[in-house]
Amino acid sequence: MAYLFDAGAIAELLRPDPAPTYLEWLGSVPREEQFTSAVVVGELYRAAFRSADRDRQLAALEERLRRAVTILPYDRDTALVCGALRALVELSDIALPDAELQVAATAIYHGLELVTSDPPRYQQVPGLIVKPVPAGRRGSTLPG
Numbered sequence: 001m002a003y004l005f006d007a008g009a010i011a012e013l014l015r016p017d018p019a020p021t022y023l024e025w026l027g028s029v030p031r032e033e034q035f036t037s038a039v040v041v042g043e044l045y046r047a048a049f050r051s052a053d054r055d056r057q058l059a060a061l062e063e064r065l066r067r068a069v070t071i072l073p074y075d076r077d078t079a080l081v082c083g084a085l086r087a088l089v090e091l092s093d094i095a096l097p098d099a100e101l102q103v104a105a106t107a108i109y110h111g112l113e114l115v116t117s118d119p120p121r122y123q124q125v126p127g128l129i130v131k132p133v134p135a136g137r138r139g140s141t142l143p144g
Contacts, residue, residue, distance in 0.1 A: 002033035004107040005069060006100075007043040008117030009133050010036060013068075014060050019134040034069045037106040039099055041071055072106055081105040085125060094124045104128050 005013075012018050013026070026034075044065065048057035072078075082105035089096055096104070104125045107114040116122055119132040 002035065002110075002112050003029060003115045003131065004035045004037060004072070004103070004110065004112040005040070006036075006103050006114060006116040006118075007040045007047075009115040010040065010044060010065065010069075011047070012117060012133055014057075014064065021134045031068075032070075035072050035110065035112055036065075036069045037072050037103050038074050039102045039106065041065065043099060072110060074102055074106060078102070078106050078109045081109045085127075088126055089124070092124070096121065096125065101125075 012022060041061075044061055045058075048054060048061055051057045082102050085101055085105055085108070089101070100121060104114065104122055106112075107129075108125075108127050113129040113131045114122055115131045115133060117133045119130050122128055122130050
């Protein structure tokens with residue numbers, strides 16, 4: 001199975017001490033099965049530019065993110081899926097910001113599981129498979 005990592009999942013990896021169970025699981029996932037969305041990259045850059053440690057955060061993104069995952073575009077086909085999802089979630093009274101819906105649409109369009117640090121946010125999105133990152137810093141497990 002291939003995976004799309006959301007901003008929280010990638011932010012965990014950029015920490016000085018990422019959760020060991022997460023690193024162990026990630027080591028078992030082939031590089032060619034690791035993806036993120038251009039929308040996620042934009043969120044990460046926004047956070048870096050707002051950080052008190054801006055230069056280090058930007059350097060970490062440049063150094064580690066680009067070589068670690070394939071960045072998928074948010075294009076017309078993904079926008080079509082996003083529009084359909086937006087209509088469905090609005091009918092279901094599910095509150096989900098546009099950026100998160102765009103990330104979910106990217107995962108669905110490409111047939112990827114979404115790795116996230118905030119599973120409840122996405123679990124009601126129709127057609128989306130969610131894989132949580134470890135909840136705790138030490139001793140947590142990542143479900144199969």
